[in-house]
Amino acid sequence: MRVVLVCAMLSLLSLAHACPKECSCNSNTKVVDCRGRGLYDIPRRLHPDTQELYLQDNRIRGLGSMAFREIPLVRILDLSNNSITAVSPTALLGLRNLQRLSLAYNNLREIDKRLLGPIRSLSHLDLSHNSLWGLPGAMGENLRNLSHLGLAHNRLTRLDRSLLEALTHLDSLTLRDNPWRCDCQLIGLKLWLETYLFKGGVMDEVLCSQPEEMRDRDLQKIPYQLFHACMTTSYHYLFANIHHLESERLLRGHTHGNHAHPSSHALHVPMAMGEGFGGGGGGGGSMPECETKQKQRPVNLRHAIATVIITGVVCGIVCLMMLAAAVYGCAYAAIMAKYQRELKKNEELAAAQGADHATADDKEPLENAIA
Incomplete structure (x- = not known):
């Protein structure tokens, strides 16, 4: 059963x-x-x-x-x-x-x-x-x-x-x-694609549809110089947001009596260069060269300040190296000029001494003949 x-x-x-x-x-x-x-x-x-x-x-x-x-x-x-x-x-x-x-x-x-x-x-x-x-x-x-x-x-x-x-x-x-829009927000994709292809990745193409001056151009072949205006605007936007968020943090800390842990007040700064560089949004700023941005990934304020400081130090070192090269070049030119003057003077002195010896030799046969 x-x-x-x-x-x-x-x-x-x-x-x-x-x-x-x-x-x-x-x-x-x-x-x-x-x-x-x-x-x-x-x-x-x-x-x-x-x-x-x-x-x-x-x-x-x-x-x-x-x-x-x-x-x-x-x-x-x-x-x-x-x-x-x-x-x-x-x-x-x-x-x-x-x-x-x-x-x-x-x-x-x-x-x-x-x-x-x-x-x-x-x-x-x-x-x-x-x-x-x-x-x-x-x-x-x-x-x-x-x-x-x-x-x-x-x-x-x-x-x-x-x-x-x-x-x-x-x-x-x-x-x-x-319909790719090749503006500021697509710089992040361009940077990622270059790294991806360098590592051996395989892809087809990214042809721009907008703006009109970039229509049918491959994003991979567009030089970075065409995005220069976006980059310049991004730096101004970044520092404007740093100032805005710093004021907001101070106001918030005053309102809440600063009882929270310091890390809870860490500022986040939206960068403004596409996905890789962030988007617009956030503190009310806008980018004249680009349209309204999507929500971006925040960047810690201390990291942004550290980046600025490091950039300043590097620029200072480069300037010092250029100054040292200029001083060295000037000193070298002055030494060479002095050397040329002394060489010319020695040549003239040698020529004069040679002329004196020739005159003395001419006079000696004449005196012997008279005697």
């Missing part, structure tokens, strides 16, 4: 996890193929041992919370070429083994920073051919093992440098066909 009951339970369990009728399944390779079946939703009754799930070329419009809870072992998930416009922040919750994820050729406008939080093994992420305006910088903390990132054919005008700096294992990157 117990044997019959166990068999019945196993039979029910196998039926519960049978291959969905819309898909084809391979129990040996643990692959479920649901491509081009006109699906509007994720199929149900997927086997929990599924490791590869292919859902491209369907009509799926969104991914709800824990949409793949039935297949926690899946490694490859392809959702490309659907009509996905919204993805729940917890849609991928439980997929701790996911290595490759494709959401290409959809209609995504944004990605929540929590979406990839539980996944630490992701190595391939394709978000190309969407309508993404940007990616949250905090998302980079969840992508430290990523080796490929596809962002081509979106609506990106800039990209947070903090996101890219977190991708320490990135080998290939696609950024083409985005």
Whole structure:
């Protein structure tokens, strides 16, 4: 009787996890193929041992919370070429083994920073051919093992440098066909790209769409001289914010009686040179050469002051070296002039003495002849 009951339970369990009728399944390779079946939703009754799930070329419009809870072992998930416009922040919750994820050729406008939080093994992420305006910088903390990132054919005008700096294992990157705005805020991306390519990274291109004078120019080939106005403005902006935040700190300390630990009053100064150099915002300042900036990463005031002091010391040393070189050059010129004068004088003296000897020799034969 117990044997019959166990068999019945196993039979029910196998039926519960049978291959969905819309898909084809391979129990040996643990692959479920649901491509081009006109699906509007994720199929149900997927086997929990599924490791590869292919859902491209369907009509799926969104991914709800824990949409793949039935297949926690899946490694490859392809959702490309659907009509996905919204993805729940917890849609991928439980997929701790996911290595490759494709959401290409959809209609995504944004990605929540929590979406990839539980996944630490992701190595391939394709978000190309969407309508993404940007990616949250905090998302980079969840992508430290990523080796490929596809962002081509979106609506990106800039990209947070903090996101890219977190991708320490990135080998290939696609950024083409985005309306990049090559202004002050893109200097950070330019600096990161140079380091990335120097280390052997592979990427396509970043062609500027704005401003008009930089249209169709590759960001990697634009000289830094064209960003000189942004850099000059950034330094003025930086010191203006230092003064503003120092006054704010003193006022806050007076209001609260200075009871907090000194470290709690540490000032943070927003820099103003793109993602790598920070953005605008904060203390009410603005940059005449650039548009309103996104929220930037703060920089400690003491670090900023130390940087200024070190820069001043270096400049002072350079000036002293230039002064020493000028003094040495002048002294050398004076010594050489004096040497030339003395040499000329000695030559004239020798010539005069030679003339005297010649006159004496002429007179001696004459005297001998008279005698």
